[in-house]
Amino acid sequence: MRWLGLAALLAAVPAAAQLSSSEQRMKTTVDAEQGRTLGLLERMVNQNSGSQNPAGVEKVAAMVRAELEPLGFRVRWIPLPQTGRAGHLTATHSGKRGTKRLLLIGHLDTVFEPDSPFQRWVREGDKGFGPGASDNKGGVAVMIASLRAMHAAGTLKPANVTVFLTGDEEDPGSPQRVARADLIAAGKEADAALDFEGLAQEGGRDMGSVARRSVNDWTLTIRARGAHSSGVFSAGSGFGANYELARIIDAFRREVAEPSLTFNVGLIAGGTKAQLDAGGIRAEATGKTNIIAADAVARGDLRALSQEQIDRAKAKMKAIVAQSLGGVTEARIEFEDGYPPMAPSAGNRALLDRLNVVNRDLGLSLMAPLDPLKRGAGDISFVAADVDGLVGLGPSSTGDHTPAERVDIPSMWRQATRAAILMSRLSRERR
Template structure:
C-alpha cells in the first residue's frame, strides 16, 4: 500500500482555524460558530452534514455522513463511527489572553489544541484525503461531533448511543495518552452530593441545642476517603465542600461533592451500594445522597483487543509503534464500548490538556491522520 503524502502545514492550518473559534461548553452562540465552520469545511469536501438542534441550554451536535467511498450495498449497514467533540473547557477570552495560538518548535498551543480540536480535525483531514485520491472503504463512515462532552454529554448521549448501535467499530479522536498510546479501556465514573441536614442554633447562647451539619459532613468525608483502594484501582475523591452561614451559628446544612472512579461494572455497583448505604454519625442529623454513574466503565474486550491489534499493524506499516493503555479519564467512548469495539485516544499526541499550557505535537499530525485513514480503508 502506497501511503499518501499528507501536508502537515495544511492540516495544522485547519486545526488553527478551528482553535481560533473559541467554543466553551456553556456558550451556545460560540458553539454555533464552531458548528458553522465544521459544517462549511465538511461540505467543502463533499460530505453531508446533519445539524442536530441543541436543548436545555446546550449547543447543537453534527452528524457527518460520507458514503462515497464504500460499496452501495453497504451504505445502510453497520459502519465506522468517528466520535469527537467540539466544546472545550476554556472560557471565552482565553485565546486573546493567556493561551493564544502559537507555534514553538514541535508544539502548537491554543485552547482545545490537544483536547480535542486537533484530533477532531484529523478525522476530517483523513476523509478529505480519501476523497482526493478516490480511495475506497469497505464500510460507510459517519462522524458524530457533539457539543457537551466536557460537561458530561447530557444532551448528546442519546445520539452517541444511537450511532454506536448502528456501528461496527467506533474510533474516538480524543488525544493520545502518555506519548502516543491509545485507549482500549476506561474506568467508570460517578459523581455524588451528600447533604447533611442538622439544626441551627445560636453558637453562644444555645450551642447545646444545635446539630452541627459541618461536623457530620466531616465524618462522612473521612468515610468516603477511606473507600479509596489503589490495589483495586478504585478512587473516591472529595472535591468540594460547602456549608454554614456565619461563625456564630451552629450550621444546619453542609454538603460534600465527590468523584468516584472504578475499574469495572461489578466494582462500580459495589461502591455505589456502599455510598448509598452511608448512615449519619449523629442520628439527629439527616443525610440525603444524590448522584450516580455518569459514564460506565469498560474493559479491553476480545473485540477491542482485535481492533487494537489491527491498528497496531497499520501503525507499524506507517512507521511507528502503537501501544495501548487503560485510563481513569472519561470520554464518550465510555458510552460506545457496550455497543461496538471502540478505540479511543486516536487524536493528536499532546500535553497540558485543560490547562493554560495546552498543546499538540506537530510531529504527530501526519502519522495519526494516516492511521485514521488506513483504519477507514481496511476495517471490514
Template sequence: MHDKIQSYLAPRRRDALDLLRRLVEIQSGSRNKPGLDRMAGEMATVLGEVLPDVRTLPFTEHGNMVQAMTAPAAKGRKGIVLVGHMDTVFPADTAFTAFREEGDRCHGPGVYDMKGGLVVAVHALKTLKHLGLLDDIPITVLCNSDEEIGSPASRPWIEKEAQGALAALVFEGGGADKNVVTGRKGRLGMLLTVQGQAGHAAKGGAKASAILELAHMIVALEGLNDGRDITLNVGLIEGGIGPNTVPELATAALDARFLTPQGRQRLEKDLNRIVSRTTIPGTVATLIEQSGRPAMPQSEGNRRLYAMAREQAQIFGYDLPEELRSGVSDANFIAGLDVPVLDGLGPVGDLDHSDLEYILKDTLSERAALTAATIAAIWNHATSA
C-alpha cells in the same frame, strides 16, 4: 496503500495546522453557545468538502452539533462511527485564546482536547477520499458540543448512531508514547447533602451539626480509594452560615471512578452503607447522582481494534502502545453498547485543561495516516470475513 497515504498527507501538513488554527481561534467553551454554533458551522463547512451528507443539528440550551455521512451511511448502512467534541473547558471570558506555534509544538485552547483530534479525523477522511474508498465505506462523523460537561444533550444521539456499528473511533488526544486508549474508568458525579439542626453555638452540649457529620462521612468516603479499581475524591464542600451558628446544612461534591461494572456495583453498595449510617444524632444524609458514564473495559472487541491499529502503525514504522485511562470520554457511552471502540486517536500532547496545553505538530499527520489506514483495515476485515 500506506505509501500512498503518507504521500498524500506529507505536503498537507501546513493545511492541517491552518485548520487547527481556525478551530482554536473560535472560543467554544461548553457554555458559550454562540461560539459553539460558530464551531459547528466551521465543522459543517469543512466536512462538507469531503462527505456528501452533512447536517447541523440545532440545540436550544447547548451548542449546535454536526453529523456527516458517506453515501452508504446516509442510506442507513451501519459501519464505522467517528466521534469528536467541539467544546473546551475554557469559559467565554478566558484570557487563554491565542494559537501559537513554537518549535515542534502548537499551543492554544483545545489543541489537544480536542480540536487537534477533529483535524486528525478530517484529514483522515480526505485521505480516504483521495484513495477512492469513501464511496464504499459507511462512515458517520459526530461532532458534539457538550462533552466537557458530561454530554447531557448529545449522549442519546451518540448512542443512537453508534448502536449496531462495526466499530467506533474517538479522537481524544494520544498518549505521550503515541498510546491509544483501549479502556477507561467509568465515572459517577454525586452530591452528598447532610441535614442537621440549627442552633446557637455558644450553648454548647450535644449538637446536630451538619458539618460535623459531613466530616465523618468524608473520612469514610475517602477510605474507599483502593489504589486501582476505585478512585474517589471529595472536591468541594459547602455549609453553615457563620462561626457562631450550628450548621443546619452541608454539602459535598464527589467524583468517583471505577474500572468495571462490578466495581461500580461495589462502589454504590459502599456509598449507600456510608450515607445510611450517621454518626451525629439528629442528622440525616442523602446522596444524589448528578452525572455519570459507564466503564469502558479493555474488552475483546476493543483489543481486536487495537491489534488492527497497531499493525498499521508498525507498517508505518513505529509501535503503538495501548493505555487504560482514568479519565472519561464519549467512548464510555459507546462501550456501554457493546460496540468495539478505540480512543485516543488525536495528536500527541499534554497539559490539557490548562493554559499550557500543547500538541506535537507532526503527530497531526501521523495520526491522520494511522486513522485512515485503520478505517480501511476495519472495513477490509468486515467485508472479507
C-alpha cells in the same frame, strides 16, 4: 463479530511488510497537506467555541462542514437548544453495502469560554498553543486529514463512515438523555468506534487506550441539631453536622476504595447555615466557634471502570451515610448521571491489535494499552455498551484544559496516517 488476536495477526503479515500503493498514497497525502491541515486547525482555534458559547460552536461546525461535504459526506446539524447547548454535527458517508460501519467521535467545544484570556493560536516550532489546540480541535483536524488522505487514495469511496462531533463534551447539556440520544443511536448502528481525542504517551512511547472510566457527581447533605458548643458530644446535643460529614467522608476513603475506583471530594461547607449555589460549584456557610454546626454539604465525583463497580461503590456509600453519630436529623447522598464507563473489553483490545499491525507496517513501535486511571471520561463511553471502540487517535499534547495547552504538531501527521490506514482496512471487512 470475531477478531483475530494480535499474535495471529502479526504472524499473518510478512516480517518486512510493506504498505500497499493506496496506503503509501495516504501517507504521502497527509505529509503533502500539512500546511492545509494546520491552517484549518488555526482557524478553528481562533474561533472561540466554549461549551456555553453556542454561536461559536456552530461557527466551528460550519468550518468542518466545508471540509466534509466535498469528500462526499452528507452533513447534518442537530440543534439542541432544549439542553442549553449548541448541538451536534453528524456526517455520513455511504459506501459498499455489507462492509463494516465506522463511527468517528470528537467534539467541537472547548473548556475556554469567551471571557477567557486564552483565545488565539500561536506556533512555536513544532508546538502549537491555543484553546482546543489539542482538545479537541487538534483531534478534529487529524480526523479530517485522515479522511482527505483516504479520499485521495480512493479508499474512502467504498467506506461506510459516520462522523459525530458533539458540541458539549466538556460541559454536557441537560437532560443527558436528550443531549446524548443521537450519539447513542449512532453507536447502535456502528461496527467500530474510533475516538479522536488526544494520543496518550508514557516515557516517550505512544500508548493505545481501550478503556475510559465513568464519572458521576454526588452531593452529601447533613442536617443536625444546632446547640451551644458546651454540649457537644452529649446525648442531648450530639456531634453536629460537621463531625457527621467528617465521619462519612473518612469512611468513604477507608471502606469504599478498590482498584480502578476513585472518588474525589471537591467542595465542602458547614456551619450554622451552609448551602450550595444553583450550579453546585460554590458554597456559602456561616457559623460561630461556640455553636454546634447544624448544616453541612459536600460535593465530589466518582470514577469507575464498569457499571458493576459503580453499583458496588454507590451501595457502600449509601450504607455509610445511613449510619449516624448522635444529633443528626438528616443525612442523604444523591448521585447525578454523568459519563458511563468504557470497560476494557476483548473487542476493544482487538481493535488495538489491528492498529498495532498498522504500526508495524509503518515501522512504528507497537502501542501497549494505557492504564485507564490515566485517562478521563469521554463521549465514546456513551456507545461503549453497543460497539467496540478505540480511544486516542488525536495528537499528543500537554497542558490540556489550561492556558498552557499545546499540541505536538509532528504527532498529527503520525496519527492521521495511522487512522487513515486503519479505517481503510477496517472498512473493507464484511460485517
